[in-house]
Amino acid sequence: MEMVATSRPANWFLAFYRSALGKKTVMALTGIVLFGFVFMHMAGNLKIFMGAEAFNHYAEFLRAAGEPILPHGVGLWMFRLVLLTCVALHITAATQLTLQNRRARPIAYKCLDPVQLGYAERTMRWSGYLMGIYIIYHLLHFTVGTAHRDFIAVNPYHNVISAFQFWPVAAVYIVANLLLGMHLYHGLWSLFQTLGCNHPRYNPWRRVFAVTFSIVVTAGFLSVPIAVLSGLVS
Amino acid sequence: MRLHLQIWRQENSSAPGRLVKYTLDDVSGDSSFLEMLDLLNEQLVGKGEVPVVFEHDCREGICGACGVMINGQAHGPSARTATCQLHMRTFKDGDTIQIEPWRSVAFPVIRDLMVDRTSMDRIVQAGGFISVRTGSAPEANLTPVPKGDSDEAFDAAACIGCGACVAQCPNGAAQLFTSAKVGHLNILPQGQPERYQRAAGMVARMEAEGFGSCSNYRECEAVCPKGISVDWIARMNRDFLLARLKGL
Numbered sequence: 001m002e003m004v005a006t007s008r009p010a011n012w013f014l015a016f017y018r019s020a021l022g023k024k025t026v027m028a029l030t031g032i033v034l035f036g037f038v039f040m041h042m043a044g045n046l047k048i049f050m051g052a053e054a055f056n057h058y059a060e061f062l063r064a065a066g067e068p069i070l071p072h073g074v075g076l077w078m079f080r081l082v083l084l085t086c087v088a089l090h091i092t093a094a095t096q097l098t099l100q101n102r103r104a105r106p107i108a109y110k111c112l113d114p115v116q117l118g119y120a121e122r123t124m125r126w127s128g129y130l131m132g133i134y135i136i137y138h139l140l141h142f143t144v145g146t147a148h149r150d151f152i153a154v155n156p157y158h159n160v161i162s163a164f165q166f167w168p169v170a171a172v173y174i175v176a177n178l179l180l181g182m183h184l185y186h187g188l189w190s191l192f193q194t195l196g197c198n199h200p201r202y203n204p205w206r207r208v209f210a211v212t213f214s215i216v217v218t219a220g221f222l223s224v225p226i227a228v229l230s231g232l233v234s
Numbered sequence: 235m236r237l238h239l240q241i242w243r244q245e246n247s248s249a250p251g252r253l254v255k256y257t258l259d260d261v262s263g264d265s266s267f268l269e270m271l272d273l274l275n276e277q278l279v280g281k282g283e284v285p286v287v288f289e290h291d292c293r294e295g296i297c298g299a300c301g302v303m304i305n306g307q308a309h310g311p312s313a314r315t316a317t318c319q320l321h322m323r324t325f326k327d328g329d330t331i332q333i334e335p336w337r338s339v340a341f342p343v344i345r346d347l348m349v350d351r352t353s354m355d356r357i358v359q360a361g362g363f364i365s366v367r368t369g370s371a372p373e374a375n376l377t378p379v380p381k382g383d384s385d386e387a388f389d390a391a392a393c394i395g396c397g398a399c400v401a402q403c404p405n406g407a408a409q410l411f412t413s414a415k416v417g418h419l420n421i422l423p424q425g426q427p428e429r430y431q432r433a434a435g436m437v438a439r440m441e442a443e444g445f446g447s448c449s450n451y452r453e454c455e456a457v458c459p460k461g462i463s464v465d466w467i468a469r470m471n472r473d474f475l476l477a478r479l480k481g482l
């Protein structure tokens with residue numbers, strides 16, 4: 001058989017990443033990490049319904065994560081570093097694959113009529129990049145505080161409530177999380193295909209998993225701005 | 235019935251092409267799509283014009299030669315149907331039908347609707363076979379194959395290599411074709427010795443040909459005249475990942 005080199009290349013990861021399937025694998029793996037994060041983040045946010053003390057205590061718990069092995073705040077920073085690396089890899093691979101796909105069809109069809117392609121699938125790139133912009137805004141808003149009109153570093157509960165009482169801010173969060181839901185609807189199914197998880201016995205569950213978790217994550221996130229807007233939490 | 239056709243005409247691979255309009259009368263609903271094009275070509279030749287070049291061979295859905303884009307869908311609107319088996323009764327009197335060649339950087343247009351698909355042959359040459367000494371046929375019961383596996387291998391082997399999966403994919407990916415060619419051997423005992431080299435080699439060739447990457451849109455499965463499942467893509471991805479983990 002005429003085959004690829006059988007010796008392990010000097011940098012295994014770079015050689016793997018050079019392949020489009022390698023890039024797609026990186027997208028799937030980083031997608032899983034990011035999904036795990038957004039799920040925990042969503043669950044943590046629901047603490048807002050337990051009042052200011054519970055919510056602020058939870059935020060302080062995150063800063064103290066890893067203590068006493070790690071100094072205060074370092075655990076959180078390591079966690080952030082991993083997440084930012086994942087976001088960077090995910091976006092880089094998405095961009096490279098998109099450019100490759102453009103090159104694969106230099107002359108466009110006069111007419112291409114997709115047979116069954118859904119809205120979430122068509123908009124993966126839009127939802128992805130818009131979320132990328134949203135993530136930057138979100139960090140400046142609630143983490144750094146520079147995009148917040150009334151930021152109190154030690155009082156996240158106050159920061160959330162005062163932000164969402166201004167409806168345009170709540171609207172941005174609602175739209176961004178609907179985009180996240182659409183992204184997850186396709187992404188959480190797609191990653192099984194990408195990683196080769198395919199078996200007749202559990203194939204139908206892949207869609208159930210994707211639908212359930214995209215709805216749970218989106219509904220959980222949306223509940224906070226909606227609760228503040230409607231005066232349920234203040 | 236009377237049809238308004240808009241057909242892509244292109245002199246050769248480097249010439250610019252354009253859609254040309256034709257009106258065709260007295261098309262029978264019982265004729266096939268290719269017979270409709272034959273009728274057009276007879277009239278063009280009668281008028282001293284250059285006939286439309288399109289590829290075809292078996293005209294019974296088994297050779298894979300005949301695919302074109304019909305109103306933006308590979309092989310037209312009928313599911314599990316190759317262009318040659320598409321009946322004209324699928325269309326109505328007065329319909330406009332737009333016909334374009336497959337579009338992919340790896341399928342250069344040769345002329346009009348005919349494209350060069352040798353890129354797919356090169357993918358098969360990169361591992362779509364088993365290395366055994368041929369000669370007299372081996373004893374039939376020498377290698378037992380589980381019934382389920384042989385059925386599934388046959389499903390994948392039904393791929394006729396028409397290229398509709400590439401043509402319909404918004405990314406221009408050849409994943410369904412390649413995975414069917416990898417999969418029908420990788421599921422059989424005869425394919426095991428070269429299983430991982432096959433996956434690594436054919437994926438590498440596929441990517442080198444310039445095809446796009448798979449976003450799991452499943453448009454390929456929807457237009458495949460043989461109904462090949464995207465399950466094969468997941469299986470190929472798994473074998474590719476295992477090949478890489480093994481350092482292949």
Ligand code: HEM
Pocket residue numbers: 024027028029030031032034035038087090091094095097124125127128129130131132180183184186187188190191192194195447448449450
């Ligand atoms: C919370 C953040 C995010 C999560 C949880 C997430 C999750 C996922 C998952 C699970 C996939 C499926 C991977 C696969 O098919 O194997 C995916 C695909 C994708 N993601 Fe994200 N993602 C996030 C942010 C982003 C961002 C910021 C972008 C910006 C470019 C992006 C762009 C894409 C694209 C374009 C795809 C489809 C790639 C393809 O199929 O070719 N994602 N995402």
Ligand code: FES
Pocket residue numbers: 289290291292293294295296297298299300301316317318319394
């Ligand atoms: S001409 Fe052979 S498949 Fe259509």
